[in-house]
Amino acid sequence: MPRGQIRDRDRSRQINDFTGLQYGSITPTDIDGLIEYHNKAYVFIEMKYGNTKLPDGQKWALERLNNDLTKSGKPTITIIGTHQEANPEKDINVANTSVKKYYTNRHWCNASLNLTIKKLIDGFLESVNHA
Numbered sequence: 001m002p003r004g005q006i007r008d009r010d011r012s013r014q015i016n017d018f019t020g021l022q023y024g025s026i027t028p029t030d031i032d033g034l035i036e037y038h039n040k041a042y043v044f045i046e047m048k049y050g051n052t053k054l055p056d057g058q059k060w061a062l063e064r065l066n067n068d069l070t071k072s073g074k075p076t077i078t079i080i081g082t083h084q085e086a087n088p089e090k091d092i093n094v095a096n097t098s099v100k101k102y103y104t105n106r107h108w109c110n111a112s113l114n115l116t117i118k119k120l121i122d123g124f125l126e127s128v129n130h131a
Contacts, residue, residue, distance in 0.1 A: 006091070029058040033094065035121070041128040042069050043121055044078040047094060054080055066103055075131070077124050078103040081117050 006012050018028040033045030044062060048054065054062075062078045069076040082100040083092045095118040099111035102120060111120070 026057065029055075029061050031062070037125060037128065041074050041125065042066075042076040043124065044076070045081060045094065045117065046078070047081045047083060047092065047097065048100065049083060049085070051082075063103060067106060070105070075124070075128050076104065077120075079117055079120060 001007060016030070021028050031044055032047045033043075035043040035045075037043065044066070046054065046058070046062065066076045066078045079102045080100045081094060081097040083097045085092055096116055099115045099117055099120050101108050101110050103109075104124075
């Protein structure tokens, strides 16, 4: 089975119910993808359908996580991707999806047209390897 491919499709369809894990107005959030790159850098990926907005709480959590890891000396990027697949039964090829925006070095950047998640990650990791 190719790396990165879903291994147990039935288990991946199970929904985690975080009922009971509320602390004031804080509840758990999820992250759709994480790459820990050779103990040098981190890449976080969050996917949204269409023009779905990143909820404020999830945005703050991702920003703070990114900032904290950057303080440790490791470059970090958080990528918000967008897809147009309305059928929840169909898989999303995340590498080929569009970047909506990304967060690095304590600020958000809007993506240029036709920037895929794969292209952005490749460029980011290239800069890490040449640092």
